[in-house]
Amino acid sequence: MTSEPAAGNCLVANDWICGAYLRSRGPELTDATLQHVWITVLSVAIGVAVALPLALLVRARPRFAAPVLGLTTLLYTIPSLAMFSLLLPLFGLSAALVVTGLVLYSLTILVRNTLAGLQAVPEEAREAARGMGYGPLRLLWEVELPLALPALMAGVRIATVSTVALTTVGALVGKGGLGNLIDEGLQTTFKAQVLTASLLCVLLAAVADVLLLGLQRLLTPWTRARSDRAGGAAL
Amino acid sequence: MGVLTDVWTWLTTASHWSGEGGAWQRLVEHLYVSGASLLLACAVALPLALWLGHIGRGGALAVTLANAGRAIPVFAVLALFMLTPLRSAGYWPTVLALVLFAVPPLLTNAYTGMREVDRSVVEAARGMGMSGGQLFLRVELPLAYPLLMTGIRSAAVQVVATATIASMVGQGGLGRIITAGFATYDTPQVVAGALLAALLALLVEGVLVAADRLLSPLRRPAAAGR
Incomplete structure (x- = not known):
């Protein structure tokens, strides 16, 4: 709406979408994205x-089921802002604080899905492996984990997508990846920065999800033929 | 354990609770915003x-929405709202962001609840000559009720928990105690605010679980049998 667009300078006009922002702040965006990814x-x-x-x-010990599942569910109830704040006396203003909080949140879904995957391994498969002389470790690594992998990977995908979104809250202690840019852009009412960082965040979650799906397909080639047929039937 | 003593001192100081911006006011704000958001989202x-569950369509939509909802950071949505004219609309930025956050899981859970109703029961009801409306009210809704309530409960707890993020963009609620503490490098206040926010979320979860046990028509016999 500004009468003088200053030779098309969207930075001056504070537009939502701004190519000049992308060009001039490329390194800053890359750094924030990289921090987001590694966290x-x-x-x-x-x-x-x-x-x-x-x-x-x-x-192995079903009596631990109630306390472990109960505790990980309870952790998920705690607000992210509170979780990061409660860890402050232990870690100070560091990335370790954010990572610890995010690990605690991811446990809820990861423990549940890993357990469901392990419990779904057919007893016959286990018996057959034992009959072939597999020890407990080899049984776990070569039979049980591969069979539990689809459920485990489903959990990893959900946990990853949620973690990408939650990492932004790390801006509270200045370690929020793209969240830092959102926070800074909000303080300075810099629309292009807030929108770009927000969109990158959603994009990051989508890309991570697709990559993990690809990884799952690579790791479990035996499920591919089956799911292709099922997919074809559904169409 | 010096921090814990300081936190206790903060929590037991009357002036931190009363007046403008005191803990009581923040608590009331928090509950008001969470409640309004949850009601609107429902x-x-x-x-x-x-309706989608009754007619048996839109399953893909429900699942896609739930997945997409998880990827959208509430903090980003709030920040975007605060850069629009919405910023001067009182609690609306927070309420709208929380509604957007709560609708996908509510939709998916309620839809799943409706679709999990035993198809043979539905067929039997149809065979008895029930109309669409009767089928919905007397068969599908009562059978879907437990899952429906579980969905609402988890949405309620997540809304109460997520409402704290509103403070990161300068909106009200219990989170403000935390962010104000960060602004003044007051670690005891940060931890005290975090404790209050965490306790509120746990309390809401506890109250809703208890309410669900007491009110659910289908769960009572199972609970008595234990």
């Missing part, structure tokens, strides 16, 4: 590394 | 989900 990847990776032993523990 | 999502 997310690290959080989900640690989440999987913690969830797997917990799921195995619950499966 | 008013939008439930009729649509129940």
Whole structure:
């Protein structure tokens, strides 16, 4: 609506969509995106590394099921802002604080899905492997985990998409990846920055989801033929 | 454990609770905004989900919406709203952001609840000559009720939890105690505010679980059997 568009300078006009912003702040956007990606990847990776032993523990000793599942569900109830704040005395203003909070959130879905995947492994498959002389570790690694993989990966996808969105709240302690740009853009009422960072965030979640789906297909080639047929039938 | 003592001191200081911007006012704001958002979200999502479930269409839409909803950061939506004229509309930016946040899971859960109703029961009701409306009110709705309530409960808890993020864009609610603490490097206040926000979310969850146990017509026999 400004009468003088200043030779098309959308930065001056504070437009929502602004090519000049993308060109002039490229490095800043890249840095924020990279921070967002590594915080997310690290959080989900640690989440999987913690969830797997917990799921195995619950499966081996069912009396731990109620406390473990109850506690991880309870953690999910805690507001993200509160979670990050409660960790402040332990970690100070650091990325470790954000990663720890995100790991705790991811456990809810990861433990549940890993456990469901492990419990869905057919007893016959286990028996057959034992009959072939597989020890417990080899049984887990070569039979149970591959069969549990679709459920586990479904959990990883949900956890990753949620974590990408939640990472923005890390802006509270200045470690929120694209959330930092959103926060800064809001303080300075810089529309292009807030919109660009928000859209990048959603894009990041979508790309992560597609990549993980591809990874799942690669890791479980035996399900491909079946799901292709099912997909064809559904059409 | 110095921090814990300081947190306790903060929580037991009367002046932190009373007056403009005190904890009581923030709590009331928080509950008001959460309640209004949840009611609006239910008013939008439930009729649509129940209708789609009744006619058996739109399953793909319900699932897609739930997935897309998860990818959208509430903080980003709030920040975008605060850069529009909405910013001077009182609590509306927060309420709208929370409605957008709550509608997808509500819709998906209610739809799933309707579709999980045993098809043979539905067929039997049809065979008895029930009309569409009777089928919906007397068969589908009562059978879908437990899942419906579970969906509303989890949405309520998530709305109460997420309402704290409103403080990051300068809106009201319990989160303000936290962000104000950050602004003044007051760690005891940050932790005290976080404790209050976390306790409120847990309390809401507890109250709703208890209400669900007491009110649900189908769960009572199961609970008595235990």
